[in-house]
Amino acid sequence: MEEILSLFYDNREFIFLIIVSVFLGIEVISNVPAVLHTPLMSGANAIHGVVIIGSIIIMLQADPTNYYALILGLIAVVLGTLNVVGGFVVTNRMLEMFKKKSK
Missing domain, CATH: 1.20.5 (Single alpha-helices involved in coiled-coils or other helix-helix interfaces)
Structure with a gap:
């Protein structure tokens, strides 16, 4: 403690x-206005891709007995991955709205 x-x-x-x-x-x-949400989400996907890679590199260089660094790295990887996947899902749904409907 x-x-x-x-x-x-x-x-x-x-x-x-x-x-x-x-x-x-x-x-x-x-x-942030609703019109700008999806372009900003796409930018956040790129940023969180860098976060994921950076946290993996830090975890690889951390001392195996340093549990704080490993746990924080794992949390960064999980949250960054969730944000990237969620951002792509939201972006894909928005892009589907602009496609012509087939008859």
Whole structure:
């Protein structure tokens, strides 16, 4: 328990930065018009592809006994993959709306 508390205490600036980034991201995303949602989602897919590759590289270079790095890397890979797949599903559904219907 002391290790976890010291981890939070030693990295309190980074934790504060993440919390502020979450609130800022929610505010920015909630003000995006619906027309721009799909193009922004496609851009997010590219960014999260980089996140997935970066987290895999970090996990490969992490010490096998450093469970914090491995768990955070696994979470980054899973969440990045979910975002990429979800973005492609949403983009595909939107593109289907513009196809001509066959009779």
